[in-house]
Amino acid sequence: MPRREATFTVNAPPGELWKFIRDFESLCTCIPGVQKIKVVDDKTAELTVKEKIGVVPMILDLRAQIESEDPPHGLHAIAKAQHLMMEIDVTLRPNGSGTELLTVFDVKGEGQLKGIVDSLFEKRATERTAQFADTLQSHFGAVAPAATEAQAPKPEGLLNRLWRRLRGWFARPRSD
Amino acid sequence: MTYDFIIIGSGHNGLACAGYLAKAGSKVLVLERAPRVGGACHTEEVTLPGFKHNLCSVVHTHIPLSPVYRDLELERHGVKYVYPEYLRSTIFPDHSSIVMYREPERMAAEIAKFSARDAKTFTQLYNDYAEFIDSTYLPLMYSPPLPPSLQSAELEKSEEGRTMLQWQTMTPVQLLNEFFESDQVKVHFLVRLTVLGFAPDQFGQGWIQLFRILKGEAPICVGGSQQLAHGLRNAIEAAGGVVQTGMDVKRILMRGNRAVGVEMKDGTRVEAAKAVITNVEPKKTFLNMVGEEFLPSNFVTRVKNYHARGRSLFTLHLALSEPPKYRAAATNPAVNLGFSQEMFGGTIQDQVRAYQEIAAGRPVRNEMLQVPVPTLYDPSQAPAGKHTAVVWQFAPFNVAPEGPEGWKKLKQEYAEHIMGLWRSYAPNMTPDKILAMAIHDPTDTERENDNLVNGVDVVGDMTPDQMGYFRPFAGWSNYRSPVDGLYMCGGFTHPGGGVHAGGGHNAAGVIAEDFKLNKWWE
Numbered sequence: 001m002p003r004r005e006a007t008f009t010v011n012a013p014p015g016e017l018w019k020f021i022r023d024f025e026s027l028c029t030c031i032p033g034v035q036k037i038k039v040v041d042d043k044t045a046e047l048t049v050k051e052k053i054g055v056v057p058m059i060l061d062l063r064a065q066i067e068s069e070d071p072p073h074g075l076h077a078i079a080k081a082q083h084l085m086m087e088i089d090v091t092l093r094p095n096g097s098g099t100e101l102l103t104v105f106d107v108k109g110e111g112q113l114k115g116i117v118d119s120l121f122e123k124r125a126t127e128r129t130a131q132f133a134d135t136l137q138s139h140f141g142a143v144a145p146a147a148t149e150a151q152a153p154k155p156e157g158l159l160n161r162l163w164r165r166l167r168g169w170f171a172r173p174r175s176d
Numbered sequence: 177m178t179y180d181f182i183i184i185g186s187g188h189n190g191l192a193c194a195g196y197l198a199k200a201g202s203k204v205l206v207l208e209r210a211p212r213v214g215g216a217c218h219t220e221e222v223t224l225p226g227f228k229h230n231l232c233s234v235v236h237t238h239i240p241l242s243p244v245y246r247d248l249e250l251e252r253h254g255v256k257y258v259y260p261e262y263l264r265s266t267i268f269p270d271h272s273s274i275v276m277y278r279e280p281e282r283m284a285a286e287i288a289k290f291s292a293r294d295a296k297t298f299t300q301l302y303n304d305y306a307e308f309i310d311s312t313y314l315p316l317m318y319s320p321p322l323p324p325s326l327q328s329a330e331l332e333k334s335e336e337g338r339t340m341l342q343w344q345t346m347t348p349v350q351l352l353n354e355f356f357e358s359d360q361v362k363v364h365f366l367v368r369l370t371v372l373g374f375a376p377d378q379f380g381q382g383w384i385q386l387f388r389i390l391k392g393e394a395p396i397c398v399g400g401s402q403q404l405a406h407g408l409r410n411a412i413e414a415a416g417g418v419v420q421t422g423m424d425v426k427r428i429l430m431r432g433n434r435a436v437g438v439e440m441k442d443g444t445r446v447e448a449a450k451a452v453i454t455n456v457e458p459k460k461t462f463l464n465m466v467g468e469e470f471l472p473s474n475f476v477t478r479v480k481n482y483h484a485r486g487r488s489l490f491t492l493h494l495a496l497s498e499p500p501k502y503r504a505a506a507t508n509p510a511v512n513l514g515f516s517q518e519m520f521g522g523t524i525q526d527q528v529r530a531y532q533e534i535a536a537g538r539p540v541r542n543e544m545l546q547v548p549v550p551t552l553y554d555p556s557q558a559p560a561g562k563h564t565a566v567v568w569q570f571a572p573f574n575v576a577p578e579g580p581e582g583w584k585k586l587k588q589e590y591a592e593h594i595m596g597l598w599r600s601y602a603p604n605m606t607p608d609k610i611l612a613m614a615i616h617d618p619t620d621t622e623r624e625n626d627n628l629v630n631g632v633d634v635v636g637d638m639t640p641d642q643m644g645y646f647r648p649f650a651g652w653s654n655y656r657s658p659v660d661g662l663y664m665c666g667g668f669t670h671p672g673g674g675v676h677a678g679g680g681h682n683a684a685g686v687i688a689e690d691f692k693l694n695k696w697w698e
Contacts, residue, residue: 054303
């Protein structure tokens with residue numbers, strides 16, 4: 001199950017950034033490969049995402065839903081397609097004049113295409129996570145990007161660090 | 177005595193399946209009729225002491241990158257691979273040649289010697305499809321087969337996918353004619369497309385053909401193929417499983433429609449609390465060990481019609497005082513360094529005709545030769561300074577008009593004929609350099625391992641009606657069978673014959689789900 005974290009800072013206060021990411025139309029301008037979006041309601045959208053494998057496109061019809069949110073501090077969303085489920089956690093923290101974003105993507109292939117989906121996202125997740133960060137930073141103005149595979153978060157409380165380490169351990173990326 | 181799972185047959189798929197289940201905490205017993213484990217992973221000194229000959233499988237293309245190698249920690253259990261720098265050479269009757277490289281740039285340069293256009297096409301194909309192959313090939317091998325409708329549904333969404341669907345239906349010859357112009361380039365790749373016995377003019381091999389064109393690899397198991405089986409056995413025993421050789425299973429014990437154990441030829445019975453898993457080809461498993469009376473009639477029909485009629489191999493195992501030196505090396509020195517040399521005539525029609533001859537029961541008189549020399553890259557398979565070679569010639573199992581019996585009077589003469597053909601390419605292979613030779617005709621292949629019916633070394637033909645979702649039978653390609661508690665795991669299941677342990681791996685996954693075992697490898 002590919003899992004990626006990215007921590008980066010954008011040049012906008014939390015309220016402004018929250019408004020941007022909470023709007024599906026604007027958020028999707030930062031998600032690589034989105035071809036089409038249909039907003040169903042305030043918490044639900046249907047997206048068509050194209051991910052090319054060489055010249056062969058894999059076309060995913062996703063239904064994304066915000067499961068919980070704590071404006072303007074964070075949200076948890078789930079996106080489902082026929083052959084995969086993606087969990088997205090976004091945490092916003094004030095950082096000087098800007099906002100630090102911690103994004104965590106967990107992609108899990110499901111059903112008969114599980115192996116292929118996991119393999120594909122394992123290859124692409126780091127690159128796509130970095131692209132997401134770059135685009136968002138470009139939109140608001142960049143502050144030192146950092147997108148890494150299963151990156152350790154910034155210093156925080158002992159219990160939180162332990163919890164994250166355990167989560168990270170049980171959700172290590174696989175190579176097949 | 178009761179075990180959770182009894183696996184019949186210690187071919188590498190059975191061992192892999194047992195390894196996963198044993199590591200999941202199950203009580204596992206593997207029963208093998210032969211005095212050794214490994215099935216087609218069989219290395220033996222059949223010529224002279226110290227010369228290790230691989231009697232069936234020589235190259236394990238997928239094992240080192242497979243989940244099985246990683247999950248069962250096979251390297252820790254003594255299984256190591258070497259990767260030849262020079263993979264294969266195709267040598268043509270005029271002694272020109274193409275050496276196969278894993279690096280696309282080197283491969284394209286080799287192709288460019290015959291056609292700049294073909295080199296460009298190869299590079300373009302590589303750029304366009306190599307990532308697709310990398311992303312999909314292994315996951316598809318190491319998971320149960322996809323229904324054709326699902327594959328089509330994904331591919332038909334895009335123009336590129338639709339092109340692949342079109343390629344999927346083509347014969348190897350049609351596909352190569354679409355891609356390339358040079359006869360030599362086509363011959364070189366046709367050898368790869370027919371490696372599992374798929375006839376050059378047969379429709380529907382699928383886009384697996386692209387893999388064979390774009391990806392080259394030839395990992396050799398250090399010490400011989402048998403070492404893989406030994407490593408798998410070590411992994412099972414380290415997890416508390418039991419492997420017994422010399423145990424001839426006569427029948428699968430039934431209670432109602434449930435397999436509950438096995439009975440040996442000597443009458444000994446062993447109970448299986450959860451399931452019996454067969455690594456024995458379908459006809460022997462279902463018609464002999466289970467019995468038609470326990471099976472739905474349509475399933476019996478499918479079993480009876482499971483076929484192994486494709487080409488077999490006539491094999492010479494040689495102990496050599498020096499490696500072969502080819503005339504082709506005068507213009508392409510890398511030929512002599514290739515792990516395997518292949519001589520299949522000058523045009524793709526030569527191969528088409530050879531397959532037609534074989535189908536008619538006529539041993540082919542011209543060269544359809546493949547000659548691996550494992551000791552070039554693994555000296556441990558022969559005494560110091562000496563070499564082994566295996567000379568394979570495509571051949572029929574049934575020789576017209578006598579059938580298999582025909583080989584008795586033909587064997588020696590055909591071996592000498594094959595040696596003559598080979599010597600015309602490698603003139604140093606004179607009798608004084610051949611320290612010893614063991615001749616195995618297709619009937620010997622079946623005699624050594626009766627899972628390889630009619631000497632077909634992929635446990636049943638790899639034809640479109642017996643591949644993927646249809647292997648061994650549509651509706652039963654999920655490793656289950658109509659008998660409760662009886663599963664299948666051999667080369668007759670997806671992804672088919674060859675040494676990759678896909679069937680064993682996938683069967684273990686299905687069994688773990690059915691019995692709610694810990695799928696520790698996910």
